[in-house]
Amino acid sequence: MDLTYRPRRLRRTPSLREMVQEHSLNAADFIYPLFVHEGAEVEPINAMPGANRWDLDNLIAEVERAWKLGVRCIVLFPKVADSLKTEDAAECYNENGLIPRAIRKLKQELPEMTIMTDVALDPYSCDGHDGIVSSQGIVLNDETIENLCRQAIVQAQAGADLIGPSDMMDGRVGAIREALDDEGFEHVGIISYTAKYSSAYYGPFREALDSAPRLTSSKPIPKDKSTYQMDPANAREAITEAQLDEQEGADILMVKPGLAYLDIIYRLRQESELPIAAYNVSGEYAMVKAAAQQGWIEEKAVVLETLLSFKRAGADLILSYHACDAADWLREG
């Protein structure tokens, strides 16, 4: 054939392919989410094979392992005892709570590792919502934000580097920024869950923390989070959220879930110059693990291809439960 252009010319050899490769993965792009609990042992999480609830001693060892593999940031989630859960989730700002203790210990043992936190009430709420639920079953915005600000300050005092509000209350980024600044934490950053969708992909996470919405009294409790998390049908609304978070002082914008929302990552990349993070959430992780366990897919290849898709869509950072495995595989080449 008389072809002028033959794209296959640049695919012919490994070195040519490497030369023209547009995107690549780096262990320092990853943020590794870890679950902590008060127990004395490492407890596997049923729906997330390979992920665990860590006790504080083993947490240190796991974070050291991640650091050695090149991972530079972790995010912590607490499994809180039912006895500590209340309607106002006041345990979230207990300075001797699980998360502040974990942060202090990590900062002592491994000060170089960047520590991100999650700001939301759900792990501490007996109702399993990210905000305070009124007696009429409404998730209250402004009242919730007061607690979120106290939670963020306690985390910053313990040594957190990046505060991650995942609650989706309106105005929380600005309020947290102001609260941090007032307390002298102007150097602490905010990685905002900007476009967080009301998603069924969070199922395994809620099992890990036993944090799903539930009825504990006669109070009506919304069965899902759709009055504050975004509607999966909406894309333009993500841009509005991003604009608000930028105005309110977010340092990094996040899209969550990641894989089912690659278009949102791409759109935010066009709209903002801030770094963008993608959260490859628990349900996305569980699906890959389940298929791999069945021998239906090749785990390493699928994980690396998936993580690369976030970079291609425009993400700078990727939160993934596969972070350590992927960092290890990248070293192997």
Ligand code: PBG
């Ligand atoms: C809590 C929170 C959730 C996740 C991160 N922070 C669950 C939720 O909003 O219900 C989900 C993470 C995952 O599924 O991996 N606000």
